[in-house]
Amino acid sequence: MFRYTVKRLIQGVITVWFIATATFIAMHSVPGDPLSGERLANEEIRANLEARYGLDRPLFAQYLIYMGNMARGDFGISFTQQNRRVNDIIREHFPVSATLGILAVVFAALGGILWGALTALFRNRLPDVVIMFLVILGISVPSFVVAALSQLGLTSLNALLGVSILPVAGWGTLLHMIVPSMVLGLGTMAFLTRLMRSSMLEIVNADFVRTAKSKGLPPTRIFLKHQLRNAILPVITVLGPAIAAITTGGFVVELVFAIPGLGRYFVQAVQQLDYTVIMGTTVFYGAFLVFMVILVDLLYGLIDPRVRLE
Amino acid sequence: MSTAAFKFGPGDFEPVATERRTQTLSRPSVSYWQDAWRRLKENRRALISLWIVIALAFFTLAGPLLWRVDPAAQDLDQVSLPPGLPRVALIVEPYVPWAGITATPVPGTPETLAAATPDGLRLVEPATTQAVRLAWDPVPGASGYQLYRNIFDPEPDGAVGLPVAEILDPAQVSFEDRLDLEPTRYWYSVFARDEFGAEAGDYATVTVDLTRVVSAAEAETLGWIDAAGAVALGDEIVLPYYPLGTDYLGRDMLSRLMYGARVSLFIGVVAPLLFVVVGIVYGSAAGFIGGRVDQLLMRFADFVVALPFLLFMILFKIAFGIGPGESGIFPMLVALVLLAWPATARLVRGQVLQIREEGYIGASQLLGAKTTYLVLRHMIPNTMGVILVTLTFAVPTVIFTEAFLSFIGMGVAPPTPSWGSMSNEGLRTMLTHPHELIFPAIFISVTVLAFNLLGDGLRDALDVRMRGRE
Numbered sequence: 001m002f003r004y005t006v007k008r009l010i011q012g013v014i015t016v017w018f019i020a021t022a023t024f025i026a027m028h029s030v031p032g033d034p035l036s037g038e039r040l041a042n043e044e045i046r047a048n049l050e051a052r053y054g055l056d057r058p059l060f061a062q063y064l065i066y067m068g069n070m071a072r073g074d075f076g077i078s079f080t081q082q083n084r085r086v087n088d089i090i091r092e093h094f095p096v097s098a099t100l101g102i103l104a105v106v107f108a109a110l111g112g113i114l115w116g117a118l119t120a121l122f123r124n125r126l127p128d129v130v131i132m133f134l135v136i137l138g139i140s141v142p143s144f145v146v147a148a149l150s151q152l153g154l155t156s157l158n159a160l161l162g163v164s165i166l167p168v169a170g171w172g173t174l175l176h177m178i179v180p181s182m183v184l185g186l187g188t189m190a191f192l193t194r195l196m197r198s199s200m201l202e203i204v205n206a207d208f209v210r211t212a213k214s215k216g217l218p219p220t221r222i223f224l225k226h227q228l229r230n231a232i233l234p235v236i237t238v239l240g241p242a243i244a245a246i247t248t249g250g251f252v253v254e255l256v257f258a259i260p261g262l263g264r265y266f267v268q269a270v271q272q273l274d275y276t277v278i279m280g281t282t283v284f285y286g287a288f289l290v291f292m293v294i295l296v297d298l299l300y301g302l303i304d305p306r307v308r309l310e
Numbered sequence: 311m312s313t314a315a316f317k318f319g320p321g322d323f324e325p326v327a328t329e330r331r332t333q334t335l336s337r338p339s340v341s342y343w344q345d346a347w348r349r350l351k352e353n354r355r356a357l358i359s360l361w362i363v364i365a366l367a368f369f370t371l372a373g374p375l376l377w378r379v380d381p382a383a384q385d386l387d388q389v390s391l392p393p394g395l396p397r398v399a400l401i402v403e404p405y406v407p408w409a410g411i412t413a414t415p416v417p418g419t420p421e422t423l424a425a426a427t428p429d430g431l432r433l434v435e436p437a438t439t440q441a442v443r444l445a446w447d448p449v450p451g452a453s454g455y456q457l458y459r460n461i462f463d464p465e466p467d468g469a470v471g472l473p474v475a476e477i478l479d480p481a482q483v484s485f486e487d488r489l490d491l492e493p494t495r496y497w498y499s500v501f502a503r504d505e506f507g508a509e510a511g512d513y514a515t516v517t518v519d520l521t522r523v524v525s526a527a528e529a530e531t532l533g534w535i536d537a538a539g540a541v542a543l544g545d546e547i548v549l550p551y552y553p554l555g556t557d558y559l560g561r562d563m564l565s566r567l568m569y570g571a572r573v574s575l576f577i578g579v580v581a582p583l584l585f586v587v588v589g590i591v592y593g594s595a596a597g598f599i600g601g602r603v604d605q606l607l608m609r610f611a612d613f614v615v616a617l618p619f620l621l622f623m624i625l626f627k628i629a630f631g632i633g634p635g636e637s638g639i640f641p642m643l644v645a646l647v648l649l650a651w652p653a654t655a656r657l658v659r660g661q662v663l664q665i666r667e668e669g670y671i672g673a674s675q676l677l678g679a680k681t682t683y684l685v686l687r688h689m690i691p692n693t694m695g696v697i698l699v700t701l702t703f704a705v706p707t708v709i710f711t712e713a714f715l716s717f718i719g720m721g722v723a724p725p726t727p728s729w730g731s732m733s734n735e736g737l738r739t740m741l742t743h744p745h746e747l748i749f750p751a752i753f754i755s756v757t758v759l760a761f762n763l764l765g766d767g768l769r770d771a772l773d774v775r776m777r778g779r780e
Binding site: 136141144252255256270 | 626706720755763
């Protein structure tokens with residue numbers, strides 16, 4: 001287990017290096033640059049600014065400086081917001097995105113496991129048909145449409161009741177988080193429901209379940225101890241990629257619900273060609289996702305002893 | 311029983327009639343693809359989805375040939391029009407200015423004024439989109455009048471709508487509204503003003519239904535008719551028809567949906583084709599060569615998988631750049647291919663490694679088959695099913711990605727329509743004109759749904775091991 005962990009961590013570091021390099025190459029082949037604004041027509045000012053940001057150096061030297069700073073965890077200073085460090089931007093806005101993402105993952109995982117188990121238990125009966133129809137709908141409707149429609153629904157609900165039960169947009173209290181995280185987690189929940197259903201269907205009639213039944217165990221105990229615990233394993237495997245999908249999918253939800261998260265900041269930085277912010281955010285997100293996947297894999301090893309042997 | 315009882319005669323050595331047909335195939339043999347097609351036909355959901363996909367292809371390819379409306383043409387007289395039947399307009403005389411109606415002001419006290427309402431509020435002429443002419447009886451003690459217009463009934467909340475006029479002359483008891491008139495129902499409300507200019511007393515409301523009219527000369531300028539002389543007063547002419555309404559710039563929704571389908575479906579179909587081909591080549595190379603090269607190739611694929619997909623889609627898209635007048639479809643295709651190939655490569659490699667060990671490959675090699683023959687005759691046909699399923703499932707993912715990018719403004723550049731960018735534009739007017747968001751959203755959802763269900767059906771039909779799984 002220890003060797004496996006170390007191996008995965010080394011792999012993770014190399015992957016982050018690859019992400020950083022790819023980001024650097026992509027960013028430096030972008031036509032135009034953040035300094036080509038109208039106010040900077042003066043060549044002297046331009047030269048000074050280039051020197052300040054190190055843009056006058058050869059590309060490879062820039063790469064080395066960039067990688068060196070990155071290794072020390074310094075992402076540099078924003079181009080468009082002078083005197084604001086990228087680290088501060090991430091520190092300020094990432095917790096918001098992370099909170100939203102964690103809530104969405106929890107919602108998606110709990111919902112997916114619950115609905116998936118239900119559909120499998122009621123196979124081809126009414127609950128199964130209804131839930132699977134909703135699941136297909138959840139997979140097919142784009143998140144921005146769901147976000148917009150849920151906002152519309154919220155406004156009409158609030159108008160109908162005359163009081164604002166749930167805020168329509170913004171961020172701050174727990175009430176603000178409920179609807180956006182549900183919208184964000186919906187697609188993943190639909191996906192997990194399908195996965196859970198198929199893995200549950202394989203287990204519903206497994207030998208050990210029959211043994212448990214013939215021992216005379218109560219159905220709830222069979223469900224919780226034998227069926228659910230075994231069926232849950234494939235769901236945990238895909239949680240890593242699911243976290244990745246949810247955190248990057250957060251852009252749309254952050255835009256629609258006006259949430260001050262890192263995703264919205266990234267879109268803004270891309271529109272303004274803010275080099276350092278784009279590179280910093282991408283590498284940060286990439287590293288976060290890589291280590292999330294590793295963490296989930298290691299956890300999986302703890303839960304399922306069969307994986308550790310490999 | 312004694313053996314002596316047997317006497318063999320010549321008759322015992324007659325040859326038996328030979329049975330030539332020892333084995334017959336009672337049914338024609340069924341190939342893998344025929345079998346798969348038979349299974350797919352039994353799956354009703356998949357079959358309906360297949361028809362939807364065919365209908366979408368027809369809508370995209372043949373639609374613009376049948377419905378020849380320019381998706382970029384703006385009809386500013388019919389902006390944000392909801393879907394419906396053709397609209398007609400009545401030909402009338404050109405507009406003639408109106409002097410209005412004056413009356414001698416009636417004196418009164420502030421008390422009578424506070425209790426008064428402008429009585430006799432009426433339409434002077436039938437209301438048209440050219441002008442609405444209102445008149446009312448003078449209110450005792452009024453120093454002027456205030457008019458409001460609403461598109462909803464002001465009752466019961468007293469929401470009188472937009473202020474359209476402030477009349478300072480108490481002798482003026484009429485008003486002509488020419489401001490941006492739509493052929494719908496308006497509620498006009500009139501207040502009397504006291505000497506300080508404040509609204510006094512109660513208001514009177516009149517409900518006005520407007521007819522769409524146009525003068526012959528205007529109709530010709532707008533291109534609704536060919537020549538002004540061709541129509542007479544009182545004729546009804548049909549306006550340019552938009553069955554699904556128009557967007558916020560007065561562009562035809564139906565035609566934009568068709569051209570948007572070209573972008574969305576083009577990317578949705580071509581990008582998966584391209585990256586699946588790249589994946590096949592890469593994966594089968596890795597699987598075939600094996601050893602150190604395989605390790606190296608697959609490790610690289612792992613790195614590409616680890617890149618945060620949407621972030622790098624955006625990065626690559628801006629890295630390729632969009633020149634003026636370009637739609638930005640090509641950069642999106644390249645970015646998609648660069649990022650999405652490893653999944654297919656892994657899958658194909660796994661398949662190749664598995665098939666390489668199969669008995670029939672060994673048999674074929676024993677019979678002297680060359681590598682090319684093995685690949686073409688055995689490897690590709692045997693992986694085709696899995697690849698086809700991947701392809702079908704890749705289509706909705708790519709359509710979603712395109713819609714997502716266009717939605718956050720990183721996709722195709724305007725004025726090229728795509729379903730994603732249309733949804734983005736429709737979102738702004740969601741409350742007042744929901745059809746601008748709902749139509750593209752329905753098209754995206756139905757397309758994604760159809761491809762997902764078709765993918766499920768294909769997987770059940772083609773991949774025997776995966777059958778019955780969700």
